[in-house]
Amino acid sequence: MKSAFLDKLIERMDRVDPESLQSHFLHLAQEKGLMEAIFQSIQEGILLIDGQGRMSYANRAAEQFLGFRLEKVRNRPIQRYLPEIDWDRVLALDAAEWTRMVSYEIEVRYPEHRFLSFYVVPLVAVNSAEKGAVVLLRDVTRDRENSVTQIESERINAIRLLAAGVAHEVGNPLNALTIHLQLLARQISRLPEDQRAPLAELMEVAKNEVSRLDLIITKFLKAIRPSTPVLTPADPAVLIQETLAILKSEIENRQIRVAIDCPEPLPVLKLDKDQMKQAFFNVIKNGIQAMSDGGRLTLTLQIVGDFVNISVRDTGAGIRPEDFGHIFEPYYTTKSSGTGLGLMIVQRIVQEHGGKILIESAPDAGTTVTIRLPVDERRVRLLKAAHITPAKEQETIV
Numbered sequence: 001m002k003s004a005f006l007d008k009l010i011e012r013m014d015r016v017d018p019e020s021l022q023s024h025f026l027h028l029a030q031e032k033g034l035m036e037a038i039f040q041s042i043q044e045g046i047l048l049i050d051g052q053g054r055m056s057y058a059n060r061a062a063e064q065f066l067g068f069r070l071e072k073v074r075n076r077p078i079q080r081y082l083p084e085i086d087w088d089r090v091l092a093l094d095a096a097e098w099t100r101m102v103s104y105e106i107e108v109r110y111p112e113h114r115f116l117s118f119y120v121v122p123l124v125a126v127n128s129a130e131k132g133a134v135v136l137l138r139d140v141t142r143d144r145e146n147s148v149t150q151i152e153s154e155r156i157n158a159i160r161l162l163a164a165g166v167a168h169e170v171g172n173p174l175n176a177l178t179i180h181l182q183l184l185a186r187q188i189s190r191l192p193e194d195q196r197a198p199l200a201e202l203m204e205v206a207k208n209e210v211s212r213l214d215l216i217i218t219k220f221l222k223a224i225r226p227s228t229p230v231l232t233p234a235d236p237a238v239l240i241q242e243t244l245a246i247l248k249s250e251i252e253n254r255q256i257r258v259a260i261d262c263p264e265p266l267p268v269l270k271l272d273k274d275q276m277k278q279a280f281f282n283v284i285k286n287g288i289q290a291m292s293d294g295g296r297l298t299l300t301l302q303i304v305g306d307f308v309n310i311s312v313r314d315t316g317a318g319i320r321p322e323d324f325g326h327i328f329e330p331y332y333t334t335k336s337s338g339t340g341l342g343l344m345i346v347q348r349i350v351q352e353h354g355g356k357i358l359i360e361s362a363p364d365a366g367t368t369v370t371i372r373l374p375v376d377e378r379r380v381r382l383l384k385a386a387h388i389t390p391a392k393e394q395e396t397i398v
Helices: 004-011 018-041 060-066 087-092 141-169 171-189 193-224 236-246 248-253 273-289 342-352
Strands: 045-049 055-058 102-108 114-122 133-139 232-234 256-261 269-271 295-304 307-313 356-361 367-374 393-396
Touching: 045 060, 055 060, 060 133, 114 141, 141 171, 171 193, 232 236, 232 273, 236 248, 236 269, 236 273, 236 295, 236 307, 248 256, 248 273, 269 273, 269 367, 273 295, 273 307, 273 342, 273 367, 342 356, 342 367
Parallel strands: 256 295
Antiparallel strands: 045 055, 045 133, 102 114, 114 133, 232 269, 256 393, 295 307, 307 367, 356 367
């Protein structure tokens, strides 16, 4: 690629004395060094390709985005790294066709999963004598993530508006049904035994179905209704023990072994105790129900950086890859009797505490759910984990 400065220098080469020639070359080197420093310091990737579609220059950002080193791939076809573009057609366009910038967006998975927006500008648009093009790359992964978060927020707000209508339109008739079923039960109790028994059985089915609908509505409202946590000092290890006590009967009935690993005392956190116990309850219950023929539930509590991690690992069937993208969606469940609201409730509670929820799973390899809670006032007061032996694993049948 030639510059106007270089063109003039070549034209006047035979009339330039050695001292002036040295000065001109020094000026050229300084100019090149400055441009190189600028190109290497910017966050956008820059690729220069020649008229045959071969790479002749790439800055560090471009190397990082596409996973190569320029010295190893120089003069190789750009098609290998950006195959989505018809480069022959791009490079054949004349200046009139390039009065605008051509923009594309692609997804790359190596060396990191990224979304890249890139612009192709032919050099002919700048100088009719030049061949080739400049490709400018920009990482838009975070922009995409923010867009997904915004869409999710709007979706949740829409569900919340729907919840108000559901609570009124469905809740009131259910209350009326409950009252009339109670009145009907009284009338049935006065009938002779041979007539009362079959009707009482039908009545029990109706009452159970009304109770189930009422439970679904209650869980739905808990999942989406905004509620500000009432934060008080709490030891997460104590809340875990209290939650396990509530689930004791189900754990024993399913013959689940529970192992608790708490290698060091945990700091006191500011939590809404009731909400956090609800989150722990949902996660632990999911783990228990994932193991139909017995199994092992491992709870690990530890400090990781500025967070306390509470991990619940089961030895169940795991989550299928096709189900992973739906696990936080309302009413999505793989259980025959599930409501599909448990993890949505957990997600809302953890987010309102400034935390995160992480899930790792694979088919037939179990599932690990990790709740990460921030430490606001680290180690102001440390409590021993209740009934937990530090520095070693404790295994119990609770």
